[in-house]
Amino acid sequence: MNQRILIKGSTIVNEGKTVIADVLLSEGRIAKIGKIEAEPDDKVIDGTGKHLFPGIIDGQVHFRDPGATHKADLHTESKAAVVGGVTSFIDMPNTIPNTLTMERLNEKYEIASKKSLANYSFFLGVNGDNLDEVIKTDTTKLMGVSDDGLYFTKKGNLLADNPETMEKLFANCKSIIAIHSEKEQIVEQNEEKYREMYGDDVPVKFHPIIRSTQACYEATERAIGLAEKHGARLHILHLTTEAETHLFRNDIPLEEKKITTEVSVHHLWFSDEDYERLGVLIKWNPAIKTKKDKEGLLQALLDDRIDLITTDHAPHTLEEKQKPYFQSMSGAPMVQHTLNCMLEFHHQGKISLEKIAEKMCHNPARLYRMYKRGYIREGYYADLTLVDLNQSWTVAKDNILYKCGWSPLEGTTFHNKVLKTFVNGNLVYDEGNFAEDTFGMAIEVEA
Numbered sequence: 396m397n398q399r400i401l402i403k404g405s406t407i408v409n410e411g412k413t414v415i416a417d418v419l420l421s422e423g424r425i426a427k428i429g430k431i432e433a434e435p436d437d438k439v440i441d442g443t444g445k446h447l448f449p450g451i452i453d454g455q456v457h458f459r460d461p462g463a464t465h466k467a468d469l470h471t472e473s474k475a476a477v478v479g480g481v482t483s484f485i486d487m488p489n490t491i492p493n494t495l496t497m498e499r500l501n502e503k504y505e506i507a508s509k510k511s512l513a514n515y516s517f518f519l520g521v522n523g524d525n526l527d528e529v530i531k532t533d534t535t536k537l538m539g540v541s542d543d544g545l546y547f548t549k550k551g552n553l554l555a556d557n558p559e560t561m562e563k564l565f566a567n568c569k570s571i572i573a574i575h576s577e578k579e580q581i582v583e584q585n586e587e588k589y590r591e592m593y594g595d596d597v598p599v600k601f602h603p604i605i606r607s608t609q610a611c612y613e614a615t616e617r618a619i620g621l622a623e624k625h626g627a628r629l630h631i632l633h634l635t636t637e638a639e640t641h642l643f644r645n646d647i648p649l650e651e652k653k654i655t656t657e658v659s660v661h662h663l664w665f666s667d668e669d670y671e672r673l674g675v676l677i678k679w680n681p682a683i684k685t686k687k688d689k690e691g692l693l694q695a696l697l698d699d700r701i702d703l704i705t706t707d708h709a710p711h712t713l714e715e716k717q718k719p720y721f722q723s724m725s726g727a728p729m730v731q732h733t734l735n736c737m738l739e740f741h742h743q744g745k746i747s748l749e750k751i752a753e754k755m756c757h758n759p760a761r762l763y764r765m766y767k768r769g770y771i772r773e774g775y776y777a778d779l780t781l782v783d784l785n786q787s788w789t790v791a792k793d794n795i796l797y798k799c800g801w802s803p804l805e806g807t808t809f810h811n812k813v814l815k816t817f818v819n820g821n822l823v824y825d826e827g828n829f830a831e832d833t834f835g836m837a838i839e840v841e842a
């Protein structure tokens with residue numbers, strides 16, 4: 396049974412408000428919020444002058460476990476996650492072997508139960524071969540979040556972009572269809588063109604032209620068309636273009652939306668101006684695009700056409716990254732610094748603290764129907780993060796927790812710091828120290 400913890404006098408950022416109050420954590424849950432006197436055995440934490448957020452819920456990570464654990468694993472990356480204030484995550488199906496069956500999905504829950512410091516859930520992947528199995532499975536009853544990761548433009552096992560497969564999926568799938576939205580044919584044509592001009596060593600500044608706005612827009616438009624035709628529940632992962640933001644609505648509450656989307660923090664943080672400085676280190680799929688796209692994404696986040704912020708934490712070793720364009724793996728690690736980046740935008744006057752809590756805590760829980768998570772409410776799981784908005788520090792090799800040991804943000808100075816992170820009422824991260832053997836839980840779905 397976890398010890399009672401009393402967080403005194405912090406500024407709670409929750410449900411559109413900031414309020415100073417005490418918060419009592421007991422038996423894994425938030426027992427009380429208000430003015431609370433400590434009992435003799437309580438662990439008391441002075442939160443005066445600090446901000447308390449609901450734990451960050453990251454709706455899209457690649458923790459590489461099983462099968463690519465030379466890059467990352469559920470222990471190392473969940474450790475980095477809690478340092479970044481993340482208390483729950485949903486992991487993608489492109490592990491090895493790919494998560495294409497319930498058996499594979501259950502294996503991942505088993506591994507996480509022994510390794511993950513944060514709460515966890517896993518997407519089930521869909522391709523042309525496992526579609527019948529996915530359709531037969533009652534995805535609404537899956538342990539944890541019941542989503543299907545349908546990948547457009549994933550070569551190999553996770554590509555599901557032929558028209559019949561897609562029609563069948565959208566017509567029959569009972570849960571959220573989450574897609575990586577880029578049209579493979581367009582990307583391939585562009586790749587060929589640039590390969591003819593440059594061989595293997597295409598300058599990375601052409602990445603957003605190869606993985607173009609057109610490739611993204613046409614795939615997203617096609618998916619929305621199918622979702623509307625069949626009344627399916629669609630979620631577009633990591634949006635990257637200003638053009639696509641206009642395909643989404645903000646005139647109805649999230650619970651009523653059948654079509655939702657998210658932005659990953661690197662697409663808000665970087666733009667094509669950064670390719671010269673960072674090269675292939677910021678080669679991501681979909682690509683980081685122009686400054687206009689970056690600004691358009693932030694605007695759509697603020698006016699609620701974009702519902703969530705995720706990291707798409709996609710670690711690779713430096714050796715796997717630092718190669719000529721076509722061999723360099725796409726993706727980079729971000730989960731440790733997502734909240735820092737968003738709080739830095741707050742520092743720059745671009746977004747309110749309440750909006751950050753909405754997009755990183757409340758909305759992921761609402762969208763994926765997570766049971767009693769995402770808010771600071773009595774009776775909810777005590778997933779919390781305490782931050783200092785008046786502390787400066789710089790990202791450097793010696794404070795990066797990722798197994799791959801690097802970050803595209805090295806050298807960046809943040810004016811905010813995560814101090815403590817609580818997962819299910821346990822103080823899992825405490826200013827440089829970890830409760831290494833305190834594992835998270837499988838995230839339950841609301842009935």
Ligand SMILES: NC(=O)N[C@@H](CC(=O)O)C(=O)O
Binds near residue numbers: 681707727
């Ligand atoms: N986002 C990325 O650039 N990379 C992802 C895979 C993917 O989503 O393309 C990865 O797993 O490395």
